[in-house]
Amino acid sequence: MPNTFRFDDSGKTLHVPAGDEIQVQLEETPTTGYRWQVAGIDDGVLSPQGSSFSPGTAIGAAGMRTFVFRAERPGTATLNLRLQRPWEDEKSSLKNFQVTIIVDK
Amino acid sequence: MAQQKARWVADVTPLSHLSMEQKKRRLGATPPENTPTLAERERLARARLPFRSVGAAGAAPAFHPQSWDWRNVHGQNYITSIKDQSSCGSCVAFGSIATVEGTLRVIQQSPNYQVDLSEAQLFYCHARSQGRNCDNGWWPDKAMQCLYQPGVADEACYPYTPGDQNCTHLCSDWQHRAVRITGFHSISNLDEMKAWLSTRGPLSTCFTVYDDFFSYRSGVYHHVTGDLAGGHCVCVVGYDDAAQCWICKNSWGLGWGDAGFFRINYGDSGIDHEMFAVEGVAAIKITLADTAIGAPALVNINDTILAIAWTGTDSGHHLNVMGSRDEDFNFTNKVILHETSIDGPGFAFGSGRAYIAWTGTDSGHHLNCISAPDCQNFSNKVTMADTSRFGPALAFGNNKLWIAWVGTDSGWSLNVMSSVDGMHWQDKVTLHESSDSAPDLVFLRGKLYLLWQGTDSNSSLNILESTDGVHWGNKVTLHDSSDFHPALTATQSELILSWTGRDSSHHLNTLRSPGPTNGFGNKLVYGDTSVAGLGLVYFRGKVYIAWTGTDSGHHLNVMKLPYV
Numbered sequence: 001m002p003n004t005f006r007f008d009d010s011g012k013t014l015h016v017p018a019g020d021e022i023q024v025q026l027e028e029t030p031t032t033g034y035r036w037q038v039a040g041i042d043d044g045v046l047s048p049q050g051s052s053f054s055p056g057t058a059i060g061a062a063g064m065r066t067f068v069f070r071a072e073r074p075g076t077a078t079l080n081l082r083l084q085r086p087w088e089d090e091k092s093s094l095k096n097f098q099v100t101i102i103v104d105k
Numbered sequence: 106m107a108q109q110k111a112r113w114v115a116d117v118t119p120l121s122h123l124s125m126e127q128k129k130r131r132l133g134a135t136p137p138e139n140t141p142t143l144a145e146r147e148r149l150a151r152a153r154l155p156f157r158s159v160g161a162a163g164a165a166p167a168f169h170p171q172s173w174d175w176r177n178v179h180g181q182n183y184i185t186s187i188k189d190q191s192s193c194g195s196c197v198a199f200g201s202i203a204t205v206e207g208t209l210r211v212i213q214q215s216p217n218y219q220v221d222l223s224e225a226q227l228f229y230c231h232a233r234s235q236g237r238n239c240d241n242g243w244w245p246d247k248a249m250q251c252l253y254q255p256g257v258a259d260e261a262c263y264p265y266t267p268g269d270q271n272c273t274h275l276c277s278d279w280q281h282r283a284v285r286i287t288g289f290h291s292i293s294n295l296d297e298m299k300a301w302l303s304t305r306g307p308l309s310t311c312f313t314v315y316d317d318f319f320s321y322r323s324g325v326y327h328h329v330t331g332d333l334a335g336g337h338c339v340c341v342v343g344y345d346d347a348a349q350c351w352i353c354k355n356s357w358g359l360g361w362g363d364a365g366f367f368r369i370n371y372g373d374s375g376i377d378h379e380m381f382a383v384e385g386v387a388a389i390k391i392t393l394a395d396t397a398i399g400a401p402a403l404v405n406i407n408d409t410i411l412a413i414a415w416t417g418t419d420s421g422h423h424l425n426v427m428g429s430r431d432e433d434f435n436f437t438n439k440v441i442l443h444e445t446s447i448d449g450p451g452f453a454f455g456s457g458r459a460y461i462a463w464t465g466t467d468s469g470h471h472l473n474c475i476s477a478p479d480c481q482n483f484s485n486k487v488t489m490a491d492t493s494r495f496g497p498a499l500a501f502g503n504n505k506l507w508i509a510w511v512g513t514d515s516g517w518s519l520n521v522m523s524s525v526d527g528m529h530w531q532d533k534v535t536l537h538e539s540s541d542s543a544p545d546l547v548f549l550r551g552k553l554y555l556l557w558q559g560t561d562s563n564s565s566l567n568i569l570e571s572t573d574g575v576h577w578g579n580k581v582t583l584h585d586s587s588d589f590h591p592a593l594t595a596t597q598s599e600l601i602l603s604w605t606g607r608d609s610s611h612h613l614n615t616l617r618s619p620g621p622t623n624g625f626g627n628k629l630v631y632g633d634t635s636v637a638g639l640g641l642v643y644f645r646g647k648v649y650i651a652w653t654g655t656d657s658g659h660h661l662n663v664m665k666l667p668y669v
Binding site: 027029030031032033034035052053055056058059060061062063085086088094 | 193319335361
């Protein structure tokens, strides 16, 4: 089972074993223009594996954005995600998600 | 983009995506009620492409031009300003309302027509009542149905802010401010879409948004790369056969795309699978292009024509008349009379003739009356010996025409007299009442009622009744007051009173009564204001109110009231 984190986990410090995958699931309504973006990740400890989006049903509906990271080697990494419009600056971001990941041996 | 021969330019965004392997998860939306999924819409739209009758290489069919853009029709822009839905999935409300606003401007033939409808009411009230919210979105046909019934009020009634709300911010008089569309239908034929766009107004549509759409800056968008992000609704404001694209208004603010607009390839992302057309807009309120001094007057001509008369703001203050044969304020056949007035006129219809009375601009301010069988060819003018400080009031009942006015005597006395033909006047009575502005008269069930603004310190409204126009009684002084000419009309069973309040903005007020001695109903206060008095009439089962606005131009306004 992958380690899955959600918005309520923001601010937490989490331990994962090296080699595991980490999933971050965040609700997103892309058709508002606001999308979760990876704003910061400590290179080396975590590596991004991609993201996918599961859209909602109706026009304008929210869906679930899932980011996947791999715990590459032991160490501490801060993972920072930001909900903002790509054409606007970071001051316009609506929400931030940040977790500290400690990758254990 | 270059490798894909893209016809559009992408923006450089402040945040760069990290290099990620994109997973193809085109789950697609699964709409209820037998509507196609986003994927099905796209497939059907693409499938029509080879069979298009219109292309860059061929001549356009005669029934629509090769291009159209409601932002530039002979230099005029009929599209309202770019809005921003922000973080709420309310695009259906924004795309639909943009279409209604543009259509209303086209119908009014007025690119500057002031219209700004409430997306908040459409989404946080109407969509919410169907279980929809910022997270689960909506459907365009449902939005159109709500715009048809019960309609949507103006933006000031419920200003938009992003985030789910329970409709409590909706103004209390929204029903009197609501705009309704007269009908809508979907169009799935491309030539019909273009024909509608080039003659009737904008359209609303929904399409599939992919990741690359967010970075669109200019050119003709077509899906090149990226995952499906969801279904999105916008307003189509034009097309261009040479560029093979639709021109659309988005709701992501001015900072996105081409100043909020975008162009998209025919057939791309399901954009033209189906579009929604607004057939008409049943205005509950209209601001006319005409301007007035004093109060306008309304009259019902055989339940066939809703006519309005007013004194123009031209240097001579000429009298004007025009009529609407429907309930949607399509006023036509304006007549500018040679006569001039110091104030708003009185207006009445009876025995097959329309009568206008006014206070002349002569030095003595004499009363005058003129009539016409058709509201067009006025004749039989008489100038009376009596003089008035303000405009007179006219009413028809008991086979007589009645006139009431404020005399030029030192006591500002109210006077009433009658005539059978509008030329010969008799039975004048001077009441022991005085008024600070023009009075109003109406007939209900064989009784004549007179409403006026008293000269007491509170400027209280007063009403008197009479069966013969000579003997008056049952005076009622209301708790309400006004600084301007009040108005009076009658439905089949009750009186309707209206006046501009003495609040700082002079808001319009209405009150209904089965008869002054039988009490009054609840007072309604409207969002509109006037400092020039108003006119009322009962027409085809509805009460209409007309007033001179407080805008700098003093434009005339007409509104349909909810009374039946």
